[in-house]
Amino acid sequence: MTDSNETAQVESADELYDITIIGGGPVGLFGAFYAGLRQLKTKIIDSLPELGGQLNALYPEKYIFDMPGFPKILARDLANQMIEQGTRFSPAICLDEKVLQLVTEEDGTFTLTTNIATHRTKTVVIATGAGAFSPTKLANESLDTFEGNGVYYFVKDKAKFQDKHLLIIGGGDSALDWAMNLEEVAGSVTLIHRRDVFRAHEESVDWLLNRSQVNVRLWNELKEVRGEGRLEVATILHSKTKEEETLPVDAVLLNLGFKADIGPLREWGLELHGSKKVVVNHLMETSIEGVYAAGDIAHYDGKLDLIATGVGEICLAVNRVKIRIDPKAKLFPGHSSNLSL
Ligand SMILES: Cc1cc2nc3c(=O)[nH]c(=O)nc-3n(C[C@H](O)[C@H](O)[C@H](O)COP(=O)(O)OP(=O)(O)OC[C@H]3O[C@@H](n4cnc5c(N)ncnc54)[C@H](O)[C@@H]3O)c2cc1C
Structure with a gap:
């Protein structure tokens, strides 16, 4: 639980971003970190006024035991660490905004319409988890x-x-x-x-x-x-x-408490698995070119709804975005331990 989001930035509605991540849960946050590492112009949009997804909204006081490197960590503390990591490269953060519509433009870019603004982006990563949370x-x-x-x-x-x-x-x-x-x-x-x-x-x-x-x-x-x-x-x-x-x-x-609503996403023309999941291939690509999905929302054979798998998925997705935007770039991001951040 954070009492303010100090990292939030005001974005210019017309600016074209390289990557827009819908969902600021653990998976979206890790994606924002990787996107920053790959020097992509990054935006995160979340329907809640604070980042952290299910960790902050549903079980902040529960311990998590299956995070690599953390034998035991409170969900809220993990969320705070992930927020620090995810905002490391200062992505634009749009909170209190629910994405309602995704439209592919003629030039292959995308326009996302929320309840209060429109956002332009070259690629989209859907990390919407269980759906858009709103307070009961x-x-x-x-x-x-x-x-x-x-x-x-x-x-x-x-x-x-x-x-x-x-x-x-x-x-x-x-x-x-x-x-x-x-x-x-x-x-x-x-x-x-x-x-x-x-x-x-x-x-x-x-x-x-x-x-x-x-x-x-x-x-x-x-x-x-x-x-x-x-x-x-x-x-x-x-x-x-x-x-x-x-x-x-x-x-x-x-x-x-909170209720989750996957609603608008069903109308975006994506191939769905059942009524609550978006089908992806092994590269985390959805049925719409340039749109990827990762975390709880993504479905493939053998899928597990866990943070550990979700962050791996979004790592794959973001590195695919990098070579889509810059075909000369390497897919492999290199080892972060070699960087001086
Ligand atoms: C009680 C409980 C205990 C759990 N314990 C564990 C555990 O011990 N270990 C583990 O690995 N996993 C655990 N999980 C599961 C784990 O929390 C999820 O796998 C994880 O949160 C998925 O992350 P995510 O980023 O994909 O989605 P989420 O955390 O659901 O975040 C998605 C975000 O996207 C936003 N969003 C959705 N739709 C829109 C939209 N249209 N516009 C804008 N924003 C939108 C939502 O508001 C939300 O903030 C637990 C889950 C619960 C409920």
């Missing part, structure tokens, strides 16, 4: 009114919560982590959870219930938020007693 939202119209202005699904800047009366909604690792992170910054933190059992690390639950100043309300749900021009109060409802309580609240942070 509550069906509550009062929240929509204040979204981005009092109601948040991510923390990009902790300073935004300085001295605020903060209401956190959720009972998983992410909710507890942010309660822990923001307790010292916010004026007060209340956490509501609709059950009495948390889906979080034992140590975090112990801190929350026994050692923190967080006002914890179990069996509570949000009824509504209100305010004149800015968020001022939240009404919560005890699901068993049906008692309502109105709290002074300046900010609400919802941590209710």
Whole structure:
């Protein structure tokens, strides 16, 4: 979990990139590193406001035991290391952007259309994993009114919560982590959870219930938020007693998990395996020339959905991109240990 993406760069929409990687999960990040190493003008686009893919979105607090060189590493720590490595050569990073459309132009380049911009690129590597992640939202119209202005699904800047009366909604690792992170910054933190059992690390639950100043309300749900021009109060409802309580609240942070949507990719004209995977050959080429796929989204006979295999696949894909763009270049990138970076 990062509270801001310091490496993000603003891209010029018309610039033609050598390679655009759709997906900033572990596989896309490793691809960005290799693309930089091969001096390709690189862009990463992800639908989430932070990099890291499933590692940060789905299981930041779980240990991973099958990473070469790491006998045991927290998913979040691996994500942070991969972000550092993936941004080493300063790729353009476009976050909070979901790629909706891929069009092959007459000159063989591609235009990618997202929910907010268009991007031009000579080649595309699809590293979209399980699909575009977006935060799970509550069906509550009062929240929509204040979204981005009092109601948040991510923390990009902790300073935004300085001295605020903060209401956190959720009972998983992410909710507890942010309660822990923001307790010292916010004026007060209340956490509501609709059950009495948390889906979080034992140590975090112990801190929350026994050692923190967080006002914890179990069996509570949000009824509504209100305010004149800015968020001022939240009404919560005890699901068993049906008692309502109105709290002074300046900010609400919802941590209710993520849902993945592979949707738009099905319309791009790619050969698919079933409804959720893109078919690639042994060079990671898809059925569209100049478009490659790697990681969980890619399918071939014998495929395994693991980080170790995905990073190998994108290494192959990016080096193919290099010789596609510069036919005089060598396919083999050389050994990184020979470089002085
Ligand atoms: C609970 C759990 C535990 C796991 N444990 C392990 C383990 O121990 N070891 C292991 O090797 N693997 C493990 N995995 C699997 C591993 O996390 C995946 O193999 C890996 O994350 C795949 O990486 P990826 O980059 O291909 O995709 P992802 O991590 O899914 O990242 C894809 C990114 O692409 C973005 N995206 C998708 N579509 C679009 C779009 N249209 N526009 C813009 N962005 C888009 C998504 O938002 C996402 O950020 C685990 C998975 C889970 C769920």
